[in-house]
Amino acid sequence: MSVPDPVNAAASESQLEWINHFARLPEAFHESPAPAPFPDATCLASSPAMCERLGLEAAALGRDPWLGACTHGSELAGAEPRASVYAGHQFGVFVPQLGDGRAKLLGEVRTPTGETWELQVKGAGPTRFSRGADGRAVMRSSVREYLVSEAMAALGVPTTRAVALFGSSLPVYRERVEPAAIVLRAAPSFLRFGHFEYFHYNGYSARLQELIDYALAHDYPELQGADDPVAAMLEAVIARTAEMVADWQAIGFCHGVMNTDNMSLAGLTIDYGPFAFMDAFDPGYICNHTDQGGRYAFDQQPQIAQWNLIRLAETLVIHFADATREAAIERAKALLQGFQPQYRQAWLARMRAKLGLQVEQEDDEALIQELLARMAAEGVDYTRFFRQLPDLEQAEIRAQLESELEDGAAWQAWWSRYQARLAREGLPPEERRAAMNAVNPKYILRNHLAQAAIEQAEAGDASEVLRLQQILARPFAEQPEYEAYADLPPEWASGIQLSCSS
Template structure:
């Protein structure tokens, strides 16, 4: 099915889009040329007309036979030059010297009429030289989850890769069980990741390391070209974007699940959706990945892991920061405190906004943390609790019974609400204005795992209507949407039995 989108200027048929592949120009040290392996008897499941318009692609292209043939790798458009990227990475804290795109192939990139650069990557397109004896395929289950979540994150205002479309087939793919094969056409300005730099650092291939840094700066951070130390400026920019991204994840209750350095974007995007999870019940130690036995990537550890990953990137960039090794190390480590400051500033500002506070107060972080502690102690839902808090009545005689009755420890809530009321009054807060502001930052709808699971089960039976319904709901996460109120309800008890692993 094709989702609707408002028309934009200069929409092109697929055949007239100007494809190139600047990453392929870097040379064979950075990638391997590889042709996609077509899925048998594919069919288009969903097409993102909104993103198509941004790319300058006429959404009508999705209905033409040539589109599916191109998506499936049966024919190539001029200039596309498919390649699989080489990279390494630290996985669960341990360095793996060679990884790379094991089931993804960059088909090419589009430069839009507005000067935007979009790299299109087919995920599930068959084996590559980096598949490590894998089949290079993706299954319907994981493809649908990434498709839904990347669009949900985009609607929430979180930097992310996106997906233009997904296709399915009856081709059998084995994971924990036999599943149906699928394709995802992922789009991002770049899929370069921290591990892309690590591979050349640990191989002592410093000319290639410099070449990659120059490429990223030229194509994605051109404003840094005139800096006194462009590579240091690049690192500073990545530190800032990563700190801001992690703050956004924490504010919406999103756990990535596999924050390996090969899953960290050099552009500060949410990259590689696997066993992710939005928290239902607020639990600081929430681990969404069943494979993460030690809880390395637990929700409350994500900000520290972000810094740890940045230290790995900093290590890889040392030869480019300064000829003197000690001076280079000082330049890199000086950014660690800057990461903490940027993360803290954005996280605290976000918490104030979630509480509806318009000004900065000395004890605002403490007030927010006390509310989070209430949610944790009482097992309250993270998303719904902040959304409901917008209805708090700051009047003298208000008892806020509806809010109060949600908590087991009502005395603790009463004590907190008294402090909250005092704080609102200190800035002369208007309840109606505050409610509107809170509802613009506290979503009503998120992609809960049970919602994704229901869509998966229907899709595996050949019914994609729930997928399309969820897409429409998640693209308006802050709107009330009373006709879809059931999607904003407390999750059912059976949802607790859902487990996700690195193969999800």
């Protein structure tokens, strides 16, 4: 067994410049969590893209001081671990205090290129906000979050990032005994809507103003000079959220738990729990089996995003610069009414690109909606259909698809309208194919692929995690050696159940 060079280890530790803005906030915002044991800790995987972006040597994550700091809370020079307090509406019901029950912010770093990133470990043990829980995460959920974070980034979706995945011999008790795991994740900011709800609904107005000032300085510094910085920040959050949800809907991604405490002020996809990419297209798809009412079904995500933004606006409106409360409320309403048009425009732009349409025309939405209706009626696989759409220019491939559909005549009618629409574009077929393949992924993190990686990782073998990480880093490339990873899911995949338990 090789012994780490202490000089090189120290160099790896000091590459990052710690600035820790969140730790400078008063104690009302956070606590300093105690270390927690994590026996036999090992670094199972790390993200080459994020390690490079942070200026961090990947090998350093597998040895102390990084290994100990990420897994059991030992000291890391410059880090100031904190667990933050927040509230949230969970499935529509307000919970006045939540917080980082199993997440610990190591601190904020400035990279050699001048970027700032907050580094957080998830599953590292209990905090004051754990509400009696063990503060742990299981391998099952940790593998999924690790893989999907980097997969979403490769797809171009705003997201928190994964830096490393750690395993342990520690048993965790859920529906069954499962091995524990920790994800080291990164984001420009981990502020949530729920942070603002906590101080607003609990009547801590002075603290809320401190939080707003912090958010403006940290997340939206360009708005500090606006006539009304708080209103401008709300407007920016609305716009970012609209773009993010449009990305979700365009790639067939279902978050599963869009509680306000899982909504990012920075407009990032955050807190991957029972998420899923749809296989057969179903607008009402529910990926979280505990969501029996379908509050967070796929087709409800835009409406829920707006509902959550309204909850955020309720915490901010009294800090608008308007002369009267009535005027501030009217201004907030006007900003919120802009969400749906912004979302619709962003979604249509993405769907046009998926169909190879570059010029906006009035009848595009009707063409798109008709296609989605046909796909839903036939249970067509969402990702594979759009990836194979350019191939349908070939008559024999199109005939095979039509033979598999129950209503071939309806499909042929849509296809004729689509061809007429393409004729108004004038783009050569090969250029159109290249453009479509650049936005329609071939490889996504399907549930059955994640499940295979989880089962191997639970047995101590992370090779499938690493293989999937490599494949999903290039979702639009053909990668013929991994063709099987783009196949339709096997029948047993329909039995995979996802819940909030992790």
